[in-house]
Amino acid sequence: MASRPLDLAPRSGRPPSPGGASPPAGVHRGPWARFVRNPRALAGAWIMFAFVTVAAAGPRLAPFPPAAPHVLDILRAPGGAYPMGTDNLGRDVLSRVLVASRVSLAIGVLSMVVSIVAGVLVGTLAGFFGGHVDGALMRATDVVLAIPVFFLTVAFLALFGPSVGRLIWIIGLTAWPPTARLVRVEVLALRSRDFVTAVRATGASNARIIVRHLLPNVVPVIVISATLRVGLAILTEAGLSFLGLGVQPPQPSWGNIIADGREYLGLAWWVSFFPGLCVFLAVMAFNLVGDGLRDAFDPRLQI
Amino acid sequence: MAAYLVRRLLALVPLVFGITAITFALLVLAPGDPVLFLIPPEQRGTADLARFRHELGMDRPLPVQYVAMMSELFTGRLRSFSDRRPTTHQVAEALPTTLILTATSLALTGALALPIAFVSAVRPYGAVDHSATLFSLLGISLPTFWFGLVLIYIFTEQLGLLPASGIRPTGTAGYSPLVIWRYLVMPTLVQALGILPVLVRYARSSLLDALSQDYVRVARSKGLAERAVLFKHVARNSLLPVVTILALLLPFLLSGSVIVESIFALPGLGRLAVSAALSRDYPMVLTTTAIAGLLVVISNLLADVGYLYLDPRIRHG
């Protein structure tokens, strides 16, 4: 015993395995430490941070006004004054991509927020109250899940007219069911635990129990699903731009720059390539962070 | 089992009504007057709008319209605003293309996902696993239309190997596989790219789980022959649920079909839905959404039945 270093009780709650395959280093030190030691997750986080900074700085970084056509420099290859080339109107692709980052990331993040909030609300209420409430909410969830998402999204945007706000709402409101289900399962599992009964005995109101005691435990599940949603939302906007229902020109978004550039794939590959690269990096970053979080909280959790 | 099936089939009905009710609500709330849309611009000043509206049945109270539309839809009498043919005709014409594309995409995805997942699980963090992960990332972070157009550029424009438009040679009828397989190659690849990562990930973790079970470790320590037998057993048991997951991926394929059909000029359900929405063809919007919803619900049912078949111990409350 003397040779064994004195260590604090492992916060993860899992005893160290006696032999065989060694668990990833740092398993004893909690989720944050595990995350930070995961190189891929860290890379993803840095990329995310870079994108958020660029989006915030946005137009100030752009060498040219994104809407300014340079009629003499149509479809120029990358190089010289235009590191990412120009598009069919002579607009600088780099400037457009920089300015577009704001709205694309905003759509990604805000629609994720919408879906998370809705999902948590529905899942918590269903899991906590059970019974008829649960039944009704789960029926509603089934209906939303049964709707072919893209069909409804296209119908909604075509009928009401596309706008950034509507994009955020419709992408968010069609994406909450999986989150709701996950949260419901967690809440169901938690609400019968001893500590909840104990808190209830002290006379705490339902709301207090939910907010102070249940939600914090549900957070890991939510966060992981959230990061994956962001990438999907950005891609959905790109697809909608292809149909003419995404962010409306002249406001640039990664999606509509890619869509506009699709006619010139053979002639001017750079117009679609660079915003596509941004989409790829952003989605990858969010996914790496999501995976890292999942591994950090519970390497064996399957989501 | 039979009782379960019947119960689930009955549950389809409120689901489809839920979907159509939501769609109908959207149509009602949408701004703009679809009647104006149907009249050519030169005629707008003179045309008798009230008569048009009456012809289209749009001057009746809303609940009446909904019930009427629903009953007309299911008896195949609901007529499209654009060409006044029953919407079910056009959907019936478009459905084979979408179903064929979906079926081949699912088949291709399954055929690719299982071996990849297998190798990845057996040698985690190895070369195959890493490339599969990278490939997965590509799949879920590239816009499908971009990928499709790149494929067209390479295989049609540069190499001239594959056709880029249509589901079959012009003028031919029917969907004989020998004739149309070339038209399906690129669209299927594009569709599969979207769902392959999901399936591979699921299959991989399912296999990893199975492989780390005690009895497998015990078998490992016992020797080669026993290991091989147990391996096959593990593979079969953990991969079968993966097949049922395929059915759950149908909604994603339907969503993706909208874009794929437009790029490859495939006369399917997705394109029909989009053109209906863009031209305010309310009956067609309702019909395509209802049919697509029905497909989703049926595929969910098939997945659940699959689970049930594989694990009779599951109780459903």
Next chain:
Amino acid sequence: MSGRSGAVLLAFLLAVAGAGAAPAGGEAQAQAVVAIWGLPVRILGSGEAVTSYVSLLINDSLTAVDAQGAAVGRLAARYPVSPDGKTYLVTLREAAFQDGTPVTSQDVKASYELYLHPKYPTTPPALLEIAGAADYKAGKAPSVTGITVVNPRTVRFILNRPYPFFYEQIGTQPILPAKAIAGIDVSRLQESAFTRQPIGAGPYRLADWRERESITFEASSGYWGGAPALPRVVLKLIPEDATVIAELRAGNIDAGRIIPEAYRSFQRDAQVAVLRVPGDTFYWFAPNFRMPIFQDVRVRQAMALAINRPEMLRALYQDLGTVAQSPIHPSLWQYDKDLKGYGYDPARAKQLLAEAGWTPGPDGVLQKGGQRFKAKYGFLAGKDYQNQALLIQQYLRAVGMDVDVQAIERGDFFGRYFAPGGPIELVGIAWFNLLFPPQSELEDNFKSSGSGARTIGYSNPEMDKLLDEAILTRDRARQRALYAQIQQLVIEDVPHVLTVRPDVIWGVRKRLALPGGVDSLRAFFGSIPRWTAR
């Protein structure tokens, strides 16, 4: 799998791929596959351009006019007009419909009565010039008294007044078989069997209609002008431009429209010829005349001078097209070749604006009496309109007009925005010039009673007078002079600022030979019966 069987499999796959790679366009030498961007939704009662192109193939009419405005007989062998200009005696030639039945005057009368039926949705306004047509259209008469069947080969048309455009606007309606259209319930036009299986007297028969996929036409051997050289033509729907280019290069289609940026690379293609077809689309933008800032003609003229049309043409269309000054298509005899339009003169524009009381403020935006020159430019959502709007915004800004551009999606545009009372300030759209000759189009947009004119609030008594006069005389020389004046007035009064008229670039595989003289998009489709395969 052993190495050898793997190689065999690979070889087999390559062989299959190679064998199947033969271009589908040429697999039947005798057919042509033409890619098109939209298919008709209905054959009868539609205003869409694509429907008119299909009609060119399957139908024929009594008369037409050539580029000089002279009458040309199609189903009509003789078509003299009485001295007072009100009676046309049309004698039919020997011709048959695609089902073999001969074309008779009964068919002529039945066809016109269908188009004039009270419930027919798209009655051409010119047909109301026929005596008794208005009554018939209003449901007050059982038939059109102005159309008389003299004998099975002769029809007499009597007009209300000496309308000068009989041959090009009245005589150009498709003639349909009376028996086939007799059973149509016009109030449910789209549900009739005829709209899905039309029969006409044109060079091609509609053989197969796959909704949203393709329409196949087969040559009609009994066509009076001789059966077309190509026995089979397919119009194939390909919505995506990039796909059209790929299929054209691969030989899977024989003809397709290509983007101007691809023109140069196709010029170098050994197997595809490029054809510049003068487009039918005239792009313009117009002010709302109800807004005070646009009521001064100097302001409007300044806008017209501020636009750098040649630059727009070069930037957006690779110089493939012409600047648009006249609202009349150059292929028509009414077009005034000598019309002097607007050059690019921002200095003069600023001068005019100053004369109108607008001077630049500190930020360069014009001001007058404390008001900034600010307007919203709404355009129909679409790539061409959008690109043009962005350039126009720059040009107007350069002379001090602050303009915000906004795309308006189709349904909203036609339903709410571009409608009388709609919130237009500046609107960007185009004409598609379907209605050759231009009289109806001009009236719709520039005559104070026209719906387009009312939408933008334009009313000019002099323009009304000229347009009315143009149909009161049959003297071509006088008409030419009148149309020249109309075009001049459009330039001076600026109800619309016309910008560009781009060419439509067609790629056609060299195995097909096209006749010359294709001077419009409509003429391109009309030339298909004269295409030959080398």
